Amino acid sequence: MGDRSAPHLLTSGRSAALLDGSGDLTLLQESRGAPSDWGGVYARHLRLTGPWTLTLTDPAHRQRLGEGTSEFRWDPFGATGRHHLSAWPDLTVDQQIVAVADPPGVLRTLQISTLGPAREIAVESEFVPFLVPVMVEGLRPGRFTAITQPEGLIVRQRGFGLLEATRPAPARRYLNRASWIGGRLEGPISEVGTEHLVWIGPGRPAEIRYWIGGGRAAELRREEEGLRLALDDPGVPTRASERFWSSWEETTPRMRFPDAPWLGTAYDQARRALRALYSLPDGGIAGLVAGYPWYASIWCRDLAWMLPAVLWMGDFGQVRASLDTVFRFQPSRDLPILGARKGSLPMQISTGPVLLFGTADTPLYYPDLVDRYLDHSGEAPMPEGWARALEGIAGWARARRDPSNGLLTHGHEVEDLVAATGAVARVRFGIDQPDTTIWDSADRRDQAIDIQVLWYTAQSVLARRGIGAPPPGRGTDPGIDRLAETIRREYRWPEEGYLVDSLRAGRPVRALRPNALRAVSAGLLPRPEARRLVERAARPDLLTPWGVRTLASTDPSYAPAVYHQGQVWSLATAWLADAAFAAGDRELGMGALRTLADRLAVEGGYAHECYRGDRPEPFNSCFLLGFSIAPFLTVLFERLWGLRREGAGASAARAPGPGSRSARRSRRRYGRPRSRTSGSAPDGSGSTGARARSGSGGPAPARSPSGPTAPKRSWRPAGRCGSASWAPMGLKGPNRGDLEGSPCHRRSRSGAWSRSTDRSRRSAGSPSRCPRARSSPSSGPMGPGRRRPPRSSKGCAGAPKGRSGSSAATRGPRAGRSTSRPA
Amino acid sequence: MARGAWSGLLSLLREGYRIEREFGLATMESLAEIGELLEQSVVDSAGIRCGATGAEFEFHNPPLRDGAFGGATVRWNGALVPPERVRFRPGEGTRWRTGGDVTPQSPLIWRPGEAMQWALDGVEVPVGRPVRIRLELASVAIPPTVWVEFEGIPRPLPVGPERSG
Numbered sequence: 001m002g003d004r005s006a007p008h009l010l011t012s013g014r015s016a017a018l019l020d021g022s023g024d025l026t027l028l029q030e031s032r033g034a035p036s037d038w039g040g041v042y043a044r045h046l047r048l049t050g051p052w053t054l055t056l057t058d059p060a061h062r063q064r065l066g067e068g069t070s071e072f073r074w075d076p077f078g079a080t081g082r083h084h085l086s087a088w089p090d091l092t093v094d095q096q097i098v099a100v101a102d103p104p105g106v107l108r109t110l111q112i113s114t115l116g117p118a119r120e121i122a123v124e125s126e127f128v129p130f131l132v133p134v135m136v137e138g139l140r141p142g143r144f145t146a147i148t149q150p151e152g153l154i155v156r157q158r159g160f161g162l163l164e165a166t167r168p169a170p171a172r173r174y175l176n177r178a179s180w181i182g183g184r185l186e187g188p189i190s191e192v193g194t195e196h197l198v199w200i201g202p203g204r205p206a207e208i209r210y211w212i213g214g215g216r217a218a219e220l221r222r223e224e225e226g227l228r229l230a231l232d233d234p235g236v237p238t239r240a241s242e243r244f245w246s247s248w249e250e251t252t253p254r255m256r257f258p259d260a261p262w263l264g265t266a267y268d269q270a271r272r273a274l275r276a277l278y279s280l281p282d283g284g285i286a287g288l289v290a291g292y293p294w295y296a297s298i299w300c301r302d303l304a305w306m307l308p309a310v311l312w313m314g315d316f317g318q319v320r321a322s323l324d325t326v327f328r329f330q331p332s333r334d335l336p337i338l339g340a341r342k343g344s345l346p347m348q349i350s351t352g353p354v355l356l357f358g359t360a361d362t363p364l365y366y367p368d369l370v371d372r373y374l375d376h377s378g379e380a381p382m383p384e385g386w387a388r389a390l391e392g393i394a395g396w397a398r399a400r401r402d403p404s405n406g407l408l409t410h411g412h413e414v415e416d417l418v419a420a421t422g423a424v425a426r427v428r429f430g431i432d433q434p435d436t437t438i439w440d441s442a443d444r445r446d447q448a449i450d451i452q453v454l455w456y457t458a459q460s461v462l463a464r465r466g467i468g469a470p471p472p473g474r475g476t477d478p479g480i481d482r483l484a485e486t487i488r489r490e491y492r493w494p495e496e497g498y499l500v501d502s503l504r505a506g507r508p509v510r511a512l513r514p515n516a517l518r519a520v521s522a523g524l525l526p527r528p529e530a531r532r533l534v535e536r537a538a539r540p541d542l543l544t545p546w547g548v549r550t551l552a553s554t555d556p557s558y559a560p561a562v563y564h565q566g567q568v569w570s571l572a573t574a575w576l577a578d579a580a581f582a583a584g585d586r587e588l589g590m591g592a593l594r595t596l597a598d599r600l601a602v603e604g605g606y607a608h609e610c611y612r613g614d615r616p617e618p619f620n621s622c623f624l625l626g627f628s629i630a631p632f633l634t635v636l637f638e639r640l641w642g643l644r645r646e647g648a649g650a651s652a653a654r655a656p657g658p659g660s661r662s663a664r665r666s667r668r669r670y671g672r673p674r675s676r677t678s679g680s681a682p683d684g685s686g687s688t689g690a691r692a693r694s695g696s697g698g699p700a701p702a703r704s705p706s707g708p709t710a711p712k713r714s715w716r717p718a719g720r721c722g723s724a725s726w727a728p729m730g731l732k733g734p735n736r737g738d739l740e741g742s743p744c745h746r747r748s749r750s751g752a753w754s755r756s757t758d759r760s761r762r763s764a765g766s767p768s769r770c771p772r773a774r775s776s777p778s779s780g781p782m783g784p785g786r787r788r789p790p791r792s793s794k795g796c797a798g799a800p801k802g803r804s805g806s807s808a809a810t811r812g813p814r815a816g817r818s819t820s821r822p823a
Numbered sequence: 824m825a826r827g828a829w830s831g832l833l834s835l836l837r838e839g840y841r842i843e844r845e846f847g848l849a850t851m852e853s854l855a856e857i858g859e860l861l862e863q864s865v866v867d868s869a870g871i872r873c874g875a876t877g878a879e880f881e882f883h884n885p886p887l888r889d890g891a892f893g894g895a896t897v898r899w900n901g902a903l904v905p906p907e908r909v910r911f912r913p914g915e916g917t918r919w920r921t922g923g924d925v926t927p928q929s930p931l932i933w934r935p936g937e938a939m940q941w942a943l944d945g946v947e948v949p950v951g952r953p954v955r956i957r958l959e960l961a962s963v964a965i966p967p968t969v970w971v972e973f974e975g976i977p978r979p980l981p982v983g984p985e986r987s988g
Contacts, residue, residue: 031889032888032890033890033930033963034930034932137889138887139884139936140864143863158859159853329846332845335838335842337842338842352849352853352856354857420834425861426973426974427861427862427865427971427973428973429865429886429971432969432970441965563966565966619964
C-alpha cells in the first residue's frame, strides 16, 4: 500500500518532481520542526512551484486526483499511476509524470476513460508559483508577472521564470482563483490554474498533457520549440530521461555479495540515489546537488564528499566538470558582500549563477579531490587552471595558520557578509553563527580536529604535487610530519582514549564528537591508538543502533533534536565505518555499513540527512542527502574492497586488510600483470579466490593508501575493464563478492582521455576485451587457481542490461516499485 | 542623502563592480536580484504603523529560516520589548499569541510564504523620527539565532491593534 507521507523523487539531471503517493505533486515533510508541503516542480536549482494538484469536477461532484485510490509504478525519472475516484466509480484516470531534461521541467499526462455513459468532465490544474533558488530558505515571493504566450503562460519573478503549457489549450485560465482572459498581469499571485472541459465515452478516452518548466526567464523563449516537440510527442523526452538513468546503470560498477545480499542491494540503492543528485542546469555549471527537498543546489562541501564516489563510479567527466565549476568561482580578491576571501571556494552555487561563501573547510577538500581525479583518470599534467586554484587554496589556508602551532584557525567566517550587507541594505538579516565547520550550527572554534585533518591531507597533496609553497621571504610551511605530530600531541585525550574536538585559546575543548574519526582515516594515529579511538566511538553514548551522534549523549550540551548537538548523522556513521576498517576493526566497520544499509532499505532507497539522537526518527532532515550515500559508496570501494589509487602509471590497486593471510599472499602477487590473487578469508573461516584483469590501455592509476597501516601494494590490470571478483575485507563467513565494471578509460586519437563504455568496447572489438572472473561457487571455498569459467559477454562488466533485467531492488530509490493507496 | 548612505552606496557599487569582474555580469545581476528579493519579500512595504496602544508591522515571509521557533524576541531601538507585550498572529481573524507564550514545546510555526502580523504594546513611538526594529528567532532545530532588522518612521494606524481574535 502506498504511504502518502513517503517521498518520491523523479529526476532528469536538470529537473525534478517531488511528490507523495497520492497522485498529485504534494509532499508534506517536516522541516525545521514544522510540516510544510515540499511537493512541486524543481528545475535548475530553482523551486518553480509549490504543490501542483489536479481536480475533476462535474455539476454534481468535485474531487482531487490525490483524494482517490492510486496505484503507481515508480521509476527514478517518472511515475505511471492509475487512479479511481469515488465520485465517478466508472472512471479510470491514468497518469504519467516525467522529469524532463531538455527543456528542463515536468511533463504530466492525464488520460481519462470510462465504461459508463458519455459525459463532460472538467479538469482543473492548480499550482502555487515559487520561482526562487532553493538556497533562499523559507521564502516565497508574493509578486509575480504573468504573461500569456501562444504556447501557454509565462510566470516571472525577477530574472526567474516558468512556462506552463497544455495540450489541448485550456478552456479557461485562473489567477488567484479568479478567471483571467490573459494578457499581462503584475502583482500578487498565489495560485495559477487552468480548466479543461473533456468529453469521454466508452472507447473514447480524453487526454490532457501538462507542462511546467523553467529557470532563468531569458531562456524560456529559446526553449519553446523544444517544449512544443515534447508536448506533441511525450515519448521522446520520456525516452531521453530513461536513458539518463539506464546509461548510468550500464556504465557504472556493479557489486554482488552472494553471502550478504543486503550489501549488494544497499550498493545499488546508494548508486541510484547518487545519480538522482546529478545536476547540469546550464551556463557551464555542473555538479551534484546536496539533497532534496531543501538543499537542491550545489553545496561545494557536500559536493566534495560526493565526488570520490563519482570517481569510483568511473564518471570522470562529471567530476572534471564539477571541479571546473567550483574553481570558476574562486575569487582572486576578498569580496566581503559575498563572505568571500581571496582563494576561498563557494559554499553554494545556484543557477544564476548565485553564489554564497563563508565556510571554514570547503576549500580544504579540493586539493585531495584534484589528486584523486588525476590518479583515477590517469590524466596528466594537471590542468593549469586547477593548479592556479590549488595555489589560491594554499594561500587562503596559509592566511589562517596559527604561527604558534601551525594549525588552522577558523571562526567568524560570516561576519564580513553580515557587516557588508548591513551597511547597504534597507532590511538586514543575520545569523549569530560564529563558526562554519561541517557542523556549522555548533561553535567549535578555534581549531577543530577535522579542520586540521583536512589541512594535513591538503598539505600532503600540495607538497606532493609541488603546489602552494609560500612566496620567498614569507616563511616556510612547517613540515607535514610536524603538523601530524602537533595534531597527535595537542588533541590527545588519554582519559577517553580519544581526541578532543577542538582547541580554543590553546586549551582543549573536551567534547566527544565523531569528527575525531577522520584522524584515524587519514592515518594520523598509530594502530593501537586508532583502534582505541574507534572502540571509544562505538560506545553507546556516541553510537546508536541507527547511527552515530554528532555529540555524545553524556555531554552537558547534548540535545537529541538539535542539528549538530546530538542528532545522528549518516555521514558520521560512514566516518565510523571508514575509520574502523582503517584501524583494522572489520566487525565494527561492517556493523556501521549494515546500519547505513538498513537505513537505505527502510527509506526505500533514499537516505535521510539526520535523525533524532534519542530515537530513530528523522528530524529536520532532507529525505535524501548526498552526504548520507556517497561516503557509504566510497567506503565500499576503498575499505571493503580495499581498492586504492596509486598515483603513477596505469594501474588499479587493491590493498587488502593488513595482517590477513590474503594480504600476505597479495603482497607476493600484487604488481604483476594479469595477476591472480587468492587467499583465505580475513577471518580465516574460508578461503577465497580472486582474479582480475584489466586493460593495458589503462584504467585508474592508483595511489597507495594514506593510512600508515595499509600496505602499499598495487595490482596492474591487464584488460580494459576492471572486472574482478575477490574477497571483500570484513565479510564474515564464506567471503565472496563480485565487482564488475570498474572505471575503464582509454585515450582517443586526439589524445584526450575518455571513458571507455562497454558499448564502445563491444563495437570496437571482441568480448575478450572485457574479461571477468568469478569467485568460487557458494558450495565451497576456492583455492588458488580455482575459479568459475568466465561468463558470456552479456554478463560482462558494463554490458548493457535491459531495464527488464533489473530487479526492483537494484533499481534504487523507490524505483520499479508499485504502490497503491486507498481512498 | 546622508553621508553614511553615500558611503554604503559607493561600497555597494564597488563590490558589484568587483563581482562582475570576477564572475561576470550574470552573477552580478542574479545576486542583485536575490538581494532585492530578500529586501522586498520579508518586511511589508507598509512599514511600521503606530496607534494608541503601540506599534504594528507585518512580514510576508519568515526571515532566513522557516519552521518552528522556540523563542521570539523583539528589540525596539535596541531595547528588548518584554515578551508579554509582543503579540503576533498569522493574519486577520486569527488568534494573537504573545512572545512569552513561545517555547520549544509551544513554538511559533512560520512556513514559507506565510504572512505574520506583529504588534508591540506600550512602546514609546517618537514623532517623526525613525525607529529600528529587530526580530530575533530561535529555531527548535538549528541553534544559532536568526534575526532581521529594519528601520522606518512610524505612520499612524487607522485603528488600534486588535486585542483578541
